[in-house]
Amino acid sequence: MASHLDLLDLLQERGPSTEGIFRLGANERAARQLREALDSVQEVPLQSQPAHLLAATLKDFLRNLPSKLLQEELYGEWMAALHKSSRQEKLEALREVASKLPVANLLLLKSLLSLLGNISRNVATSRMSANNLAICVGPNLLSPAKEHALPLDVLLQVTGQVTGLVEFLIEHHKELFGKNTGGLGRLPEQETPAPEGDCGTSEVPPVTPESQKVKSSSGQRRCPFIFCCLESQDDL
Secondary structure (H helix, E strand, O other), X not given: OOOOOOHHHHHHHHHHHOOOOOOEOOOHHHHHHHHHHHHOOEOOOHHHOOHHHHHHHHHHHHHOOOOOOOOXXXXXXXXXXXXXXXXXXXXXXXXXXXXXXXXXXXXXXXHHHXXXXXXXXXXXXXXXXXXXXXXXXXXXXXXXXXXXHOOXXXXXXXXXXXXXXXXXXXXXXXXXXXXXXXXXXOOOOOOOOOOOOOOEOOOOOOOOOOOOEOEOOOOOEOOOHHHHHHHOHHHO
């Protein structure tokens, strides 16, 4: 195993077996330090970091994407697709909206949904159903334009709609994008129901990144997949 693994790769490996992943939070200072180290392409001992810290850092990254991963300008189209009358019509409409995403966003969405799908299928261990994951991750993926100007009752309605959308995407990502989305290993199907609940917060020690830069074999700086994926969007 490589000594330095990409954050998303580690979550793909460890997330499905971690109880409360994406629900339990992490020390804010630790998450900020890890995000800053990854942004600056510093060498970070990711393997030694708690899975909950990795998940919190990923959520922070998604939350701070301009226009969100699913693109706020497509909010109306996502909602219209979700409210199609039949399941097949929903799938076709959602696939059409997804095709309008920037290529880098779509690649990351596929990998993220595959990860969340594996976590939900391993619910007996992770204690995270598709609904739990949608509650915790959904608001970081999509919001309407000028979200902060919405009245509270409208904002609560929007949050519920986004949760429903993300839950559907998690449950049907294979039908939407194919069985091998994200290249993740398949975990056994589990039917044990997961406990419902709000996302909580737990404390983990701060990260102390190393100062040495990570180099690829070509001598260029290397960064985790999720950051390179979106940073290279203009080149696609």
